[in-house]
Amino acid sequence: xxxxxxxxxxxxxxxxxxxxxxxxxxxxxxxxxxxxxxxxxxxxxxxxxxxxxxxxxxxxxxxxxxxxxxxxxxxxxxxxxxxxxxxxxxxxxxxxxxxxxxxxxxxxxxxxxxxxxxxxxxxxxxxxxxxxxxxxxxxxxxxxxxxxxxxxxxxxxxxxxxxxxxxxxxxxxxxxxxxxxxxxxxxxxxxxxxxxxxxxxxxxxxxxxxxxxxxxxxxxx
Ligand SMILES: NC(=O)c1ccc[n+]([C@@H]2O[C@H](COP(=O)([O-])OP(=O)(O)OC[C@H]3O[C@@H](n4cnc5c(N)ncnc54)[C@H](OP(=O)(O)O)[C@@H]3O)[C@@H](O)[C@H]2O)c1
Numbered sequence: 387x388x389x390x391x392x393x394x395x396x397x398x399x400x401x402x403x404x405x406x407x408x409x410x411x412x413x414x415x416x417x418x419x420x421x422x423x424x425x426x427x428x429x430x431x432x433x434x435x436x437x438x439x440x441x442x443x444x445x446x447x448x449x450x451x452x453x454x455x456x457x458x459x460x461x462x463x464x465x466x467x468x469x470x471x472x473x474x475x476x477x478x479x480x481x482x483x484x485x486x487x488x489x490x491x492x493x494x495x496x497x498x499x500x501x502x503x504x505x506x507x508x509x510x511x512x513x514x515x516x517x518x519x520x521x522x523x524x525x526x527x528x529x530x531x532x533x534x535x536x537x538x539x540x541x542x543x544x545x546x547x548x549x550x551x552x553x554x555x556x557x558x559x560x561x562x563x564x565x566x567x568x569x570x571x572x573x574x575x576x577x578x579x580x581x582x583x584x585x586x587x588x589x590x591x592x593x594x595x596x597x598x599x600x601x602x603x604x605x606x607x
Contacts (some may be wrong), residue, residue, distance in 0.1 A: 390541075394573040397477055397503045398543045402567035404438035405431060405546070406558050416440050420475025422468055422490060424452050425553040427507060428481035434558050436462045445471035469494070475505045482535075484510040484529065485519060491537040499539030506533045507546045509585045530570055530581020543571035544581035550589030557593060565598035568603065580606065 417440050421432040424444035432442045436459045444452045445468045448594060452465035478501050480487060487508060491498070498504055503578040510523040510532075538560045545567050549557070553575050556563045561576060568590045570580035580603070583590050587601045 391573045394503055394541055394543065394571065396570065398505065398545060398569050401435065401477065401479075401505060402545060402569065404440065405434040405554065406565050406567055418474055419443070419474045420471035420473075420478045421481060422471055423446060423481035423486075424455065424465075425481070427554075428479070429455055430551040430554040431479065431481065431507065431546060432463070433459060434554060436460070441513070443471040443474040443517065457527070459504065461511060472497045477501065477505060479507060480533075481503045481507045483514060484508045485515055487533060487536045495538060498537050504537060504540040504542050505546075506530075506544045506581070508533075509547050511586075521599075524582070527579055528582025529585060530578045533581070534572075534578055541571070541593055542575060542578060542581075542582045543569050543573070544578070545569040547584040548586045548588070549593060552556075553593065563595045565593050566599040568599050575600075 394559065400417070419435050419440050419442045421428045421442060421444045424432060424446055432444050436442050441462045443464050443466045444456055445466055447468065448451050449465040449467055456463040456465040466474065468490065478498060480490065482490065510520045510529055512520045523529055523532045526535060530544050568584055570578055570584055572578045583606050585591065589606065590599065594602065
C-alpha cells in the first residue's frame with residue numbers, strides 16, 4: 387500500500403471482491419464496516435461482508451429493529467445507531483434513500499471526511515424520491531458529484547448501485563465468470579462524475595462480467 391490512492395482502490399475493489407468475487411477475497415485483512423442503512427440492500431450487502439470476515443455494524447434510527455439480523459450473523463455483526471456506526475467503521479457504506487444523504491452528510495460531515503472510504507450505494511429514483519428531486523441531482527452532475535457535495539471532504543466511491551438485493555446472495559461467489567461491480571470515484575480510473583452511470587436502468591446497470599463492464603464503460607462519458 388504505497389499511498390492513499392492505493393488504499394482506496396484496495397478498499398473499494400476489496401469490498402467488491404468480498405461481496406461478489408472469488409472466495410480468496412476472504413483472506414484479505416478485515417475492514418471495520420459501518421452500514422448506514424440496513425434495509426433490503428444494506429442488510430444483503432452487509433451480510434456478505436460479514437461472511438467474508440469483516441466486522442460490520444448495521445445502523446438504523448431504531449437499532450432495536452436490527453438486533454435479530456445482527457444476532458443471526460454471529461459475533462462479527464452488531465446493530466447500532468447511525469452515529470455509532472459512523473464511529474465504528476473504517477469504511478462507511480451509505481445505503482439509504484438518496485434524499486437521506488443530505489441529513490446524514492450534515493450531521494456527520496467531519497467524521498465522514500476522516501474515513502478511508504465512503505461507499506455510496508444509494509440511488510436517486512424518480513418514483514420513490516420524486517421527478518423534481520432527481521432533476522435537481524442530475525443538475526449537479528448526477529449521483530456521485532452530488533454525493534460529494536452533500537458529504538464534503540469525504541472520499542466517495544459509488545458501487546453496487548444497480549445489483550438488486552435479492553440477487554446478491556445468489557451471485558456472490560458463483561462458479562465461473564464473476565459478476566463485475568462497476569465503481570466510480572475520484573481516486574479511481576473514471577472519476578466520480580462517472581457515478582451518474584451507476585444507477586439502475588443504465589448500460590452499466592444489472593449483472594455483467596468484468597470484461598463486459600470494461601467494454602460498456604469505454605463507450606460512456
Ligand atoms: N433494494 C435494492 O435492490 C437496491 C439495489 C441497489 C441500490 N439500492 C439503493 O440503496 C438504497 C436503499 O435501498 P433499500 O431498497 O435497501 O431501501 P429500504 O429497504 O427502504 O432501506 C432503507 C434504509 O435506509 C435507512 N434510512 C432511511 N432514512 C434514513 C435516514 N434519514 N438516516 C439514516 N438511515 C436512514 C432505513 O433505516 P431506518 O431503520 O432508520 O428506517 C433503512 O435501513 C436506495 O438508495 C436504493 O436506491 C437498492
